Amino acid sequence: MTSPALPAALRIALDAKLEGLSRSDAAARAAVISKTYRDGGGSGTIRTEVDALAYALARMPATYAAVTACLNALLEVRPHFTPHSLLDIGAGPGTASFAAAEAFPSLQSFALLDRNSALRALANELSRETARMNQMTYAAGEARSTLALADAADLVVASYVIGELTEAERDELVALAWRKTSDTLLIVEPGTPAGYARAMAARAQLTAGGAHVAAPCPHESACPLAPPDWCHFAQRLARSRAHKQIKGAELPFEDEKFSYVIMTRAAVTDRPARVLAQPAVGKVEVAAKLCTEDGVAIARVPRRDRSAYAAARRWRWGDGVMQES
Ligand SMILES: C[S@@+](CC[C@H](N)C(=O)[O-])C[C@H]1O[C@@H](n2cnc3c(N)ncnc32)[C@H](O)[C@@H]1O
Numbered sequence: 001m002t003s004p005a006l007p008a009a010l011r012i013a014l015d016a017k018l019e020g021l022s023r024s025d026a027a028a029r030a031a032v033i034s035k036t037y038r039d040g041g042g043s044g045t046i047r048t049e050v051d052a053l054a055y056a057l058a059r060m061p062a063t064y065a066a067v068t069a070c071l072n073a074l075l076e077v078r079p080h081f082t083p084h085s086l087l088d089i090g091a092g093p094g095t096a097s098f099a100a101a102e103a104f105p106s107l108q109s110f111a112l113l114d115r116n117s118a119l120r121a122l123a124n125e126l127s128r129e130t131a132r133m134n135q136m137t138y139a140a141g142e143a144r145s146t147l148a149l150a151d152a153a154d155l156v157v158a159s160y161v162i163g164e165l166t167e168a169e170r171d172e173l174v175a176l177a178w179r180k181t182s183d184t185l186l187i188v189e190p191g192t193p194a195g196y197a198r199a200m201a202a203r204a205q206l207t208a209g210g211a212h213v214a215a216p217c218p219h220e221s222a223c224p225l226a227p228p229d230w231c232h233f234a235q236r237l238a239r240s241r242a243h244k245q246i247k248g249a250e251l252p253f254e255d256e257k258f259s260y261v262i263m264t265r266a267a268v269t270d271r272p273a274r275v276l277a278q279p280a281v282g283k284v285e286v287a288a289k290l291c292t293e294d295g296v297a298i299a300r301v302p303r304r305d306r307s308a309y310a311a312a313r314r315w316r317w318g319d320g321v322m323q324e325s
Contacts, residue, residue, distance in 0.1 A: 002073050002103045003235050004065035010098055011063040013129040014060070015242050018055055023245050029054035030246045042164035043092065043116055052118035056093045056126075057246040063095045063188075066235040066258035067159050068317065070188055071103040076320050077268050082106035083154035087180055089143055089173070090114055090161030094123035094133070096188075098156060101132040108137035111153060113146040121170075145171065147176050156181045159188045162198050176203045178211060179310075184264050185211075191276030200231075203261045214262040215320070217291060218271040222296040231276065231291070232259045233244030233318035272320030273299075279315050286312035292323065299323070 006014075018026065029051050036045045046055050065193055074081065077197035083104055088097045091112035101107055110133055114120055122164030127133040139146040143161070156177050162170045177185055187202050200223050203213060213220050216231065225231055236256045244250070276296065286301045286309060301312035315321055 001075075002099075004068045004070050004235050006061050006064050007098065007102055007130070009129050010126060011240060013132040014053070014056060015128050015240070017125075018057060018242050018246075021050060021053065023242075026050060026054045026057065027246050027248055030058040031248070034315060036057060041098065043119070046116055046118055048118055048289045050091065050119065052116075054124040054246060055119070056122055057242055060093055060095050061237055061239070061243055062235075062254060062256035063160055064099050066188055066256050066260075067096045067099040067157065067186075069233065069235040069258070070186055070215075070260045070262065071099060073318070073320060074184065074186065074262050075103065077214050077271055078264075081184065083183060085109045085151070085153040085155070085182075086111065086114040086149075087153035087156045089147060089156065089158040089177055090164070091123060091138070092116065092119040092160075093237045094126060094136075094138075095184075096157040096159040097123075097136065098126075098130070100157065101130070104155070107132075107155070109153075111139070111150055112136060113139040113143060113150065115140065115142050143174055144173055147173070147180060151182045152179055152182045153185045156185045157188070158186070160190065162187065162202065162248055163189055163195060170198065170201075171205060174205055175189045175209075178206055178263070181263075181265070183266075184214065184262060186260065186262050188258055190235065191259050193227070196230040196232055196259040198262045199207070199259045203263070207264050211263040211265070212267040213271075214264045214268040214272045215319070216260065216262075216318070218246070218273050218320075219291075219293045224291065225276075230259070231255050233316075234258075270322075272322050275315050275317055275321060277315040279312065281313055285309070286315070288312065288315055288321075290323075292320070 048288040091114045132187045273292040288299045303309045
């Protein structure tokens with residue numbers, strides 16, 4: 001399992017860039033950018049070098065942690081997956097590429113694309129700090145046109161991107177992303193009902209065209225969850241001093257909520273059931289809400305079943321768990 005924490009080289013490079021800046025200016029810019037996101041806007045307010053850095057300091061640790069959690073889930077169902085090429089759509093500061101570089105030592109080529117020149121410049125600078133990524137390419141421009149020109153890749157990632165597109169643009173981008181996927185496509189979104197709905201719409205669009213679901217679902221049927229319920233997960237991450245300052249936060253950690261779907265060209269067998277909420281661990285039993293091949297079920301593991309109970313006590317929200325048939 002790859003750590004959800006930013007690699008040291010990346011964290012040090014980001015912190016060093018903050019050295020020459022007024023922290024209060026960066027925090028003020030981060031607040032504007034976050035408010036724009038909360039109000040349903042996109043990354044259009046990120047225009048300058050300070051904006052890009054403020055965004056990266058405030059959001060990169062969390063999106064990195066979410067992407068890493070998804071890649072860990074992918075590795076769990078496909079432990080022998082060894083992608084050589086990565087395509088990172090709407091790459092911003094390169095978050096998903098950095099996460100994939102850590103998760104997959106096999107990756108040799110990194111192709112990033114984005115229309116935001118401030119984030120692209122930051123990604124280029126950060127990539128120089130890590131040996132793995134300094135051969136990356138970064139195409140500038142609107143995602144659909146740059147993607148149309150991109151080479152296909154073994155692993156394609158769209159991290160926190162499709163929410164910035166209209167529905168029609170999104171459908172087009174998802175179809176194009178799949179055309180450029182030789183093996184596996186990961187779509188990650190914020191863990192809100194709207195983010196989940198976008199991930200599910202992409203899943204439905206792609207399964208209709210013959211793609212397979214690798215995770216988080218243990219099946220390829222329609223999602224069994226009904227509103228107000230939605231499938232999302234949480235990844236805890238530590239906040240560095242700079243991270244806390246930029247966010248004006250006191251807590252030394254945060255929980256990033258995310259929804260995701262991983263689609264593959266070949267069907268994945270033996271997919272585990274997925275833990276959909278933090279299990280309730282009691283003296284008599286562990287009760288866990290699971291998504292299974294047959295739909296959502298509450299698994300109750302009694303204490304008298306000692307070894308199963310001991311295993312179930314370790315289940316965490318988001319884990320894949322093999323069930324005895
Ligand atoms: C929230 S940021 C996420 C960045 C990065 N993927 C991450 O996880 O940190 C969304 C990114 O998508 C890019 N983006 C949104 N719409 C785009 C479009 N139509 N064409 C190209 N890039 C786009 C933005 O410029 C921004 O960098």
